[in-house]
Amino acid sequence: MQTKSYEKALAMRRVVRALTIGALLVVSLATLARADATYYYTGESFTSFYNPYYPSLLLPSSYACVGGVGECQLTGYVTLAQPFAPNLIAWNTEIYFGSWVGSSTPVTALFTDGVNILGSSDPLFSLTVSTNSSGEITAWDMFVQTEDIAFGSSSSPNSYGWYDTTSQIWGNGAASSDDPGVWSENASAVPESPSFIYLLLAGASWWAAWFIRSRKRLSRPETA
Numbered sequence: 001m002q003t004k005s006y007e008k009a010l011a012m013r014r015v016v017r018a019l020t021i022g023a024l025l026v027v028s029l030a031t032l033a034r035a036d037a038t039y040y041y042t043g044e045s046f047t048s049f050y051n052p053y054y055p056s057l058l059l060p061s062s063y064a065c066v067g068g069v070g071e072c073q074l075t076g077y078v079t080l081a082q083p084f085a086p087n088l089i090a091w092n093t094e095i096y097f098g099s100w101v102g103s104s105t106p107v108t109a110l111f112t113d114g115v116n117i118l119g120s121s122d123p124l125f126s127l128t129v130s131t132n133s134s135g136e137i138t139a140w141d142m143f144v145q146t147e148d149i150a151f152g153s154s155s156s157p158n159s160y161g162w163y164d165t166t167s168q169i170w171g172n173g174a175a176s177s178d179d180p181g182v183w184s185e186n187a188s189a190v191p192e193s194p195s196f197i198y199l200l201l202a203g204a205s206w207w208a209a210w211f212i213r214s215r216k217r218l219s220r221p222e223t224a
Contacts, residue, residue, distance in 0.1 A: 037083035039137060041111070043074035043153060043164040043181035046174040061172035065114065071174045074153055074164040074181065076111030076119070078127060083185070088131040111144060111151050113166035113174070118144045118151055137183040145169075155180045 049061040065072035110119035130139040142153040167173030
């Protein structure tokens with residue numbers, strides 16, 4: 001009788017272990033299927049072309065947009081390991097000469113004015129955003145700079161009434177003053193390896209079959 005009780009207890013422990021492993025497999029699959037999020041920025045067309053030494057005078061600039069070619073507008077994207085959380089206020093990430101600072105995990109970012117291309121791999125990059133209850137970007141400030149070129153974008157105009165700017169550090173520039181740009185999001189699930197899925201399903205099937213067999217053994221009536 002003690003032997004049968006021991007066998008029942010042992011079988012029950014195996015059932016619990018099987019269920020635990022199955023739960024861990026499900027959690028692992030959910031983790032592998034996490035979503036990367038890419039936020040695309042489209043700025044308004046530049047409306048002012050100026051010399052940055054005296055931007056208020058709008059002196060002639062070699063920057064120009066002709067037929068959609070040249071320094072025409074600021075566009076780009078930011079990619080995160082996870083989407084922005086809802087109701088963020090001044091979420092910040094910053095690179096200062098190759099070192100990440102601020103309150104975020106690293107991101108990948110790339111922006112262009114139509115000619116020059118800058119991003120998170122450059123020495124200075126800063127992005128601050130706020131989001132609504134759906135995690136959509138509602139306010140932002142972005143700045144990226146190399147030794148020669150700088151981009152700036154904001155949901156609020158600066159003292160000159162500009163939202164987006166591109167400029168040479170010691171030369172020419174362009175800016176938009178009509179409206180702030182817009183952000184759109186594209187979140188895509190990371191595909192799992194087919195071989196991993198096969199192994200996962202095979203393992204789950206084996207544990208399910210073992211669980212059924214164990215239940216059948218436990219349901220057999222005891223004999224004296």
